[in-house]
Every structure is written in structure tokens, then in C-alpha cells.
Amino acid sequence: MGDSVLIAGAGPVGLVMAAELRRYGVPVRVVEKEPKADEQSRALFLWTRTLELLARGGATPALIEAGEKLTASNIYSGKTLIGRLDFIGIDSEYRYAVLLPQARTEAILEAHLAKLGVDVERGVELSGFTSDDHGVTVTLTHPNGKAEALRAAYLIGCDGGGSIVRQSLGITSAAAPHRSAWYIADVELQNCPFARNEFYSFWHEGGFMSVLPMPGGLFRIIASAGRKGGFAPGTPPLSRIQDILDERGPGGITAVNPAWLYAFQVQEQNLASYRKGRVFLAGDAAHVHNPVGAQGLNMGIQDACNLAWKLVYALRGAANAELLLDSYTIERQAVAERVVANLGRAAQAATVRNPTLQFARNLLGNIYFGLAPGRRQAAETITEVSFSYDHSPINGIEDHALPGPQPGQRVAQKPGETPFGAGNAPRFALLADPSPGVNRLREQFPSLLEDELRPPLSPRCVWLVRPDGYVAAMSLREDADLIAEYLRAYTSQL
Ligand SMILES: Cc1cc2nc3c(=O)[nH]c(=O)nc-3n(C[C@H](O)[C@H](O)[C@H](O)COP(=O)(O)OP(=O)(O)OC[C@H]3O[C@@H](n4cnc5c(N)ncnc54)[C@H](O)[C@@H]3O)c2cc1C
Structure with missing residues (x-):
């Protein structure tokens, strides 16, 4: 069994899941029951946050090259413009969404995965599994009807809205679907x-x-x-x-x-949990959204980027492996919940029937979107850069007296800067000026930290940034030893 991971489903989420794990050196197999790739152009957009996360593994340039850039969103009531959200003000290298039909996105992601040495096994269906404390035993059915039994360390169900993995686990939606x-x-x-x-x-x-x-x-x-x-x-x-x-x-x-x-x-629906023991769910298998906000595919890809680096640390025997793996549900489920709530509020506002309420809605909308902070907040929500993991159990201690992003919040990168979590190991970035405490950290945790320091967001502080670009922990520069306490949880117990 070793440290292999089986991924069921080669939709966009399974493909990204496999590529993320593979570039970090994990042996993966991806099985897809359909013999041929789906040619339907279901999802059309890749939002800013997805482009940022896919840039870590190098897939983003090909996606941008193949697609078209979308730079603004407009909200109308009939002929009346209520608000216009320009993405140009977003704090990101990617101040746009990429318009690319899902079939093309999948073809590019599959080619990217093949370059990493993994071919999708088409026509192979996950037909059953059992799991125990040490691994998962999976039954695969090949195109000729032959069954194969396989032992893997983890199984990830990226098998879409009708997920057999979800059904077998018996996990239901947190709220009524x-x-x-x-x-x-x-x-x-x-x-x-x-x-x-x-x-x-x-x-x-x-x-x-x-x-x-x-x-x-x-x-x-x-x-x-x-x-x-x-x-x-x-x-x-x-x-x-x-x-x-x-x-x-x-x-x-x-x-x-x-x-x-x-x-x-x-x-x-949004499941109550995305994990049971050594089996995980990601993408539509875990949460399904209505198509209004064009978020489903993007949310799923971000699930994969959240889970992959945590699995790598768990496979390496990190001291906090269980907490890390549990944090996947806690972080991603809350984001999916927020998307459901946002879409629900938008749908309610969009469809009010009473003319007085419509007038009030349009007026308030005009005022809100007329103000730069309102426009910016709405643009950052649509493009998903404002998603954060505020209540994650793996966040370091918050200190609102300190400047800049707090644990759980995304760190915006400068254009051209190497993305957090790039390369072939899920290392943490240290944003700090050199100091005795910071130097000690680098000596103590050479395999957990990037080789070079990155510039701090304020000279007074040190930020430790996760491989998926969210703040893990922060401290004053003279208290850098607090970061050492945090990092100890990621060292091996083996
Ligand atoms: C009509 C429509 C329009 C949409 N528009 C948008 C949009 O504009 N923007 C957006 O972001 N999202 C949109 N979505 C949602 C988006 O398509 C999904 O969120 C996205 O495809 C989810 O990706 P996934 O990889 O989780 O699942 P899927 O794309 O469903 O992939 C799951 C894969 O698993 C395979 N599989 C299933 N069971 C097994 C098994 N037992 N063994 C092996 N393989 C298996 C399936 O064949 C499939 O290839 C739309 C969806 C629909 C239906």
C-alpha cells in the first residue's frame, strides 16, 4: 500500500487533486468510469483565486492562454444599471476571470497531469471500498469487467454530484437539500x-x-x-x-x-462532513451549488488545493495529522456554507416582487455598489479572493493589535512573485526580515520552510504562510519562537 492515494473521478477536481499530490511526490492513481472525456461546456469561468492556486503547480499559464479574460460584472434591473464591479482593483496578479469551457479546462488539466507522469485510467470504475485505521481497500471494475482489489493509504471521492463514495459513507447534507x-x-x-x-x-x-x-x-x-x-x-x-x-x-x-x-x-447541498477516517470527498461529491454564481467548479478545485498538502503531511507522520485532516472539512465546509448563503441572499434580493421593495433594493444597490469599498468587497467575493479560514483549528493565535492578515486569511502575492506552495514539496513561507529568532527558525525547520525568506508585510512582524497561501501563524519579530511552537506540530512522529 505504501503511501499511495486513489482518486475516484477525473472531473476538474480529481485532475487537480491528482496533480497537487503528484507534484508533492505522492504516488496516485486516478480512475474514471467514463471511457471518453466529457465534452459538455458546463462551467465557463475560472475565478481569480482558482488561477492563483493553480499557478502553484504551473497550470495557470496554459489556462489563461486558452481562454479569454473577463474583467467586469454588471447587475441590472431591466434597463437600469444597479452596479458594476470592475475586477481591476482586486489585489492579485490575476485581475480577471478566465472564460474557458469546462471541457477545455479539463483537457488542459489532464495534459498537465500527464506531464507529471500520471495518466487517467479511463473506463475504470470504483465499484466498492472498505476502510480501516490503516488504509482503504478498493474494488475497481475494468472495461473488460475484470475486478481489481487495491489497497491505498487514502481514497478521495471526486466522483461528482451522484458520488458513490458519498453514498457508501452515508454522509448527508448539513441542512435539508x-x-x-x-x-x-x-x-x-x-x-x-x-x-x-x-x-x-x-x-x-x-x-x-x-x-x-x-x-x-x-x-x-x-x-x-x-x-x-x-x-x-x-x-x-x-x-x-x-x-x-x-x-x-x-x-x-x-x-x-x-x-x-x-x-x-x-x-x-453541503455535506455535514467531507471526511470519514481515510476517505475524503471533494468538489460536487461534497457540495453542490446552483449555477448563479458560477462557483461549483472553482470551489471544488480549491477543495483539492486545501486537502493535498495536508495529506502529504499526514503521510509523512506529522504530529498533528488528525487535526490537519479534520481541518479540511472545517475550512472548506464553512466556505461552501458562505457561498450558499451569499447566493441565497442574492437570489432573494434579485426576485423581490413588491414594487416598493424593488425600489428600495435598487436604491440601496446603487448606493452600495456606488461606493468603492462596496464594489471592492463584492468583486473580491465573486472572484473568491476574500474566502478565508477564520475559525480553523490549525490557525495560530490571532493578535488584532498586529498589522496585516491574521491566521486563516489569504496573503495577496505581488505579480511575478513565486506562488506560495510552488515546487515539489509543500513548504511554509516565512515573511520576515532576518533576526536571531528568525534565523533560529530556519535552522530548526529546514525541511518545512522555504529556503529563502520573503519580505514581511510589516517590518515589526513575522508571518508563517501555508502552502496554499493562507496565514498559518504570526508574531512580533522578537517573538519568533512562537512560530517554532506552531511548526513543531508539522514535524514527523515517526
Ligand atoms: C449545466 C451545468 C452548468 C454549470 N455551470 C457552472 C459554471 O458556470 N461555473 C461553475 O463553476 N460550475 C458550473 N457547474 C458545476 C460544475 O460543472 C461542477 O461543479 C464541476 O464539474 C464539479 O467537478 P467535479 O470534478 O467535482 O465533478 P464532475 O465534473 O461531476 O466529475 C466527476 C467525475 O467522476 C466520475 N465518476 C463518477 N463516479 C465514478 C466512479 N464510481 N468511478 C470512477 N469515476 C467516477 C464521473 O464520470 C466524472 O467524470 C455547472 C454544472 C452543470 C450541470
Whole structure:
């Protein structure tokens, strides 16, 4: 068994999970039950935070090269602009989202994984497993029907919304799942007022609608089914999409030449736990969101980046292995919960029916988005850079008297700077000027810390930054020994 990890599912999340573990030297196998890659263009966006995290393993340039940049989001009520969020003000190297159909994203991630020496085993299905304190015994079914028994240290279910791993574990949603109904239409738009590098959301009492640019001159319309009734899963008539466009949009636009028309239901849920012993869930297997915020794929990729480095430390026998692995659920579940709450609030605000409330909503929206801090906060939420792990059990002690980001918060990187967690070992970065205490740290923990110091965010303090770019611990420069106490938890017990 050794220290191998089995990943079930080669969607975007499984592919990133495998690449993250592999570049850190963990033997992985990725099995995918479908013989051929999925060609549906489900998710279209890679948000800023996802680009930052994928840059650590080197996948981001190819994704940017293949996609188009999206630089702003607009919120309308009919013809009235309520707010415009420009991503240019985000504190990141990537002040945009990348527009790239999911099939292309997956192809690039799979090629990236192949360069790391791992080929996806297609047509191979995870058909069952049992786990114990020391590992997982997995049954795989090959295309010729042959069964293979495999022993691995960990199993990660990246097997999507219908996850067999989740069902076998019997983990249920933290809150009652919420079912919602949606239309997607990839169409050409005649008399189109929309820019090709921005996206548009329309708030309307009949339901929510977004219009997003797509490669090839198309636009994607995503719309909630709304209150009118008559919803049926499958292929809706184009006339239904046209009705929605007329009702909720600015008017005068005609949808023609559909490339894809789809009516579907989403069972929105967020599991109570993403872990049971040596089995983990990531991506849609752990949480499913409605398509309004275009967050599902991005959230899943960020799950993988959160879990991978922790698994490496657990495999190495870190003193705090159990806490580290438990922190995966605690951190990511809270973020998924926040996304659900944000989308719920947005949907509520978008669809109020009372004209007085609509007037108040538009006025408040104008005021909020008219102010730079409001615009910035909203842009940082959409692009996911404001996600943080404020209540994580692996956070060092907070000290709000100190400047800069606190434990659990993301550290923004300067353009061109080597990403945190880059390279072939999940090392922590030390942001500090040299001092006797800081030098002692470097001598004590050479394999846990990056070789070089990085510039501090303030000369008074030392920041220890996790391999996924969040503050682990911080102290005053003269108290750098506090950081040593923190790092001891990551040393081997073996
Ligand atoms: C119509 C639609 C539109 C969407 N639009 C957006 C959007 O705009 N933005 C966004 O971020 N998200 C969007 N999403 C969500 C996004 O597509 C998902 O969040 C994303 O695909 C999740 O990735 P995943 O790897 O977790 O799961 P999946 O992509 O579902 O991949 C799971 C993989 O596991 C495989 N598998 C399943 N069971 C087994 C097994 N037993 N053994 C081996 N392999 C198995 C499956 O074949 C599949 O390839 C949309 C989803 C839908 C349905």
C-alpha cells in the first residue's frame, strides 16, 4: 500500500487533486468510469483565486492562454444599471476571470497531469471500498469487467454530484437539500448590447438571469425557471428562453441558432462532513451549488488545493495529522456554507416582487455598489479572493493589535512573485526580515520552510504562510519562537 492515494473521478477536481499530490511526490492513481472525456461546456469561468492556486503547480499559464479574460460584472434591473464591479482593483496578479469551457479546462488539466507522469485510467470504475485505521481497500471494475482489489493509504471521492463514495459513507447534507430548476441556453444574440469581456446579471421578480460571453461569438443565458410553471427537464424550446430574455432582460434582443438548450434541476447541498477516517470527498461529491454564481467548479478545485498538502503531511507522520485532516472539512465546509448563503441572499434580493421593495433594493444597490469599498468587497467575493479560514483549528493565535492578515486569511502575492506552495514539496513561507529568532527558525525547520525568506508585510512582524497561501501563524519579530511552537506540530512522529 505504501503511501499511495486513489482518486475516484477525473472531473476538474480529481485532475487537480491528482496533480497537487503528484507534484508533492505522492504516488496516485486516478480512475474514471467514463471511457471518453466529457465534452459538455458546463462551467465557463475560472475565478481569480482558482488561477492563483493553480499557478502553484504551473497550470495557470496554459489556462489563461486558452481562454479569454473577463474583467467586469454588471447587475441590472431591466434597463437600469444597479452596479458594476470592475475586477481591476482586486489585489492579485490575476485581475480577471478566465472564460474557458469546462471541457477545455479539463483537457488542459489532464495534459498537465500527464506531464507529471500520471495518466487517467479511463473506463475504470470504483465499484466498492472498505476502510480501516490503516488504509482503504478498493474494488475497481475494468472495461473488460475484470475486478481489481487495491489497497491505498487514502481514497478521495471526486466522483461528482451522484458520488458513490458519498453514498457508501452515508454522509448527508448539513441542512435539508434545496432543489432548484434552471435553464441554460448557448445562443447567438441579435441586437446584442453586451460586451464580450464582461458578464451581466438581471434581477427580476420572475426569476434570476445571467448573460455570459462564450468563445465562438455565442452567449450563455443562465436563468432560474421562475414562478411561471411549465418547467420540464430536458431540452426546452428556444421560445421559452426568448420569453425569459424578453421578460428579465433590457428588451429588444433575439436569441437565435442555439448550440445547447438545457433544462435541469440542481439538488443544492453541503455535506455535514467531507471526511470519514481515510476517505475524503471533494468538489460536487461534497457540495453542490446552483449555477448563479458560477462557483461549483472553482470551489471544488480549491477543495483539492486545501486537502493535498495536508495529506502529504499526514503521510509523512506529522504530529498533528488528525487535526490537519479534520481541518479540511472545517475550512472548506464553512466556505461552501458562505457561498450558499451569499447566493441565497442574492437570489432573494434579485426576485423581490413588491414594487416598493424593488425600489428600495435598487436604491440601496446603487448606493452600495456606488461606493468603492462596496464594489471592492463584492468583486473580491465573486472572484473568491476574500474566502478565508477564520475559525480553523490549525490557525495560530490571532493578535488584532498586529498589522496585516491574521491566521486563516489569504496573503495577496505581488505579480511575478513565486506562488506560495510552488515546487515539489509543500513548504511554509516565512515573511520576515532576518533576526536571531528568525534565523533560529530556519535552522530548526529546514525541511518545512522555504529556503529563502520573503519580505514581511510589516517590518515589526513575522508571518508563517501555508502552502496554499493562507496565514498559518504570526508574531512580533522578537517573538519568533512562537512560530517554532506552531511548526513543531508539522514535524514527523515517526
Ligand atoms: C449545466 C451545468 C452548468 C454549470 N455551470 C457552472 C459554471 O458556470 N461555473 C461553475 O463553476 N460550475 C458550473 N457547474 C458545476 C460544475 O460543472 C461542477 O461543479 C464541476 O464539474 C464539479 O467537478 P467535479 O470534478 O467535482 O465533478 P464532475 O465534473 O461531476 O466529475 C466527476 C467525475 O467522476 C466520475 N465518476 C463518477 N463516479 C465514478 C466512479 N464510481 N468511478 C470512477 N469515476 C467516477 C464521473 O464520470 C466524472 O467524470 C455547472 C454544472 C452543470 C450541470
